[in-house]
Amino acid sequence: MQMRKVVLAMTVFVFILSCGNDDGPDVDLIPPQLLSDVVVEDEEALQAYLQTHFYNYEDFENPPADFDFQVLLDTIAGVNSDKRPLAQDVESITIEVSSEDFDLDDNETIPHTMYYLIARQGEGGMPTSADSTYIRYEGSLLNGNLFDGTSDYTWQYLPFFLRGYSQGISKFRVGDAIVENPDGTTEISNGGVGIIFLPSGLAYFNGSSTGIPSYSPLIFKISTGLYIPDTDYDGDGIPSIMEDLNGDGDVTNDNTDLEQEEAIRSPAFPNHLDPDDDEDGILTRDEIIIDDQGNISFPDDDNDGIPNYLDRDS
Ligand SMILES: [Ca+2]
Ligand SMILES: [Ca+2]
Ligand SMILES: [Ca+2]
Ligand SMILES: [Ca+2]
Secondary structure, eight states, X not given: OHHHHHHHHXXXXXXXXXXXXXXXXXXXXXXXXXXXXXXXXXXHHHHHHHHXXXXXXXXXXXXXXXXXXXXXXXXXXXXXXXXXOGGGTOEEEEEEEEGGGGTOSSOOEEEEEEEEXXXXXXXXXXXXXXXXXXXXXXXXXXXXXXXXXXXXXXXXEGGGSOHHHHHHHTTSOOOSEEEEOTTSOEEEESOEEEEEEEOGGGTTTTOOBTTBOTTOOEEEEEEEEEEOTTOOTTOSSSOGGGGOTTOSSOGGGOOTTHHHHHHHOSSOOOGGGOSSTTOSSSOGGGTSEEOTTOOEEOOOTTOSSSOGGGOTTO
């Protein structure tokens, strides 16, 4: 009896909810916001953050004996009210973002500012945005909520990660050696340490995932350990970064044979993941020349200005 009452009550409740839904807007019908609007909001939010927060720069300037070279962030307030704001320590680059990247059809290309802070520059080499890199990272929202992170270093092929993140990593040098401790464990000496600040247009924009609401600017604390110079992910003899044909630092938007690929397979493979970049049945490795010193040349048999490996008719 008690149960029936509950079921009846629930039925009425669901019915009322259903009626309400008919009148109200459906969440799925809310159109995505414009890149050009969101970039302004994100820039304001990032600036506010950079003005009101500081990092443990004093530890990096005069490292205590037991300092772990981890970045800590805090608010400029109370006993810390005289600290130097992040705004004075960050550098920035501008990255053009196309609305097409987020399946928006308004044909916008909007400059976005990516901020980064080098707390300690590494003593080793500098990865490109298309290299495999050994990284420790921690991602959070501007409100401090952590959404992801690794306690130890992990290998990341940078093009598989957020565009702003891979471009940010390419500003840091890695460490200079792998050092073995007396207890047998190893560590990397003199790696890069810092922070990357991304507007949502360089991150997930209108997408969302666990712990990351839509339109969230993101903060990544990072440590760069090692990298594989001239990473060649598809093994075709051409380093991934050299497959960035339009030179925008993003290898995911260069696909010479997109048309042919779309006709035969899905998804299509951008050049950095494609061992036959012109889909002519001859592997790219067999259409380029690599000499004993490792120098690459690109023959162009029919002299049409298009190298053989990108040319379907030569
Ligand atoms: Ca590109
Ligand atoms: Ca391709
Ligand atoms: Ca390729
Ligand atoms: Ca060819």
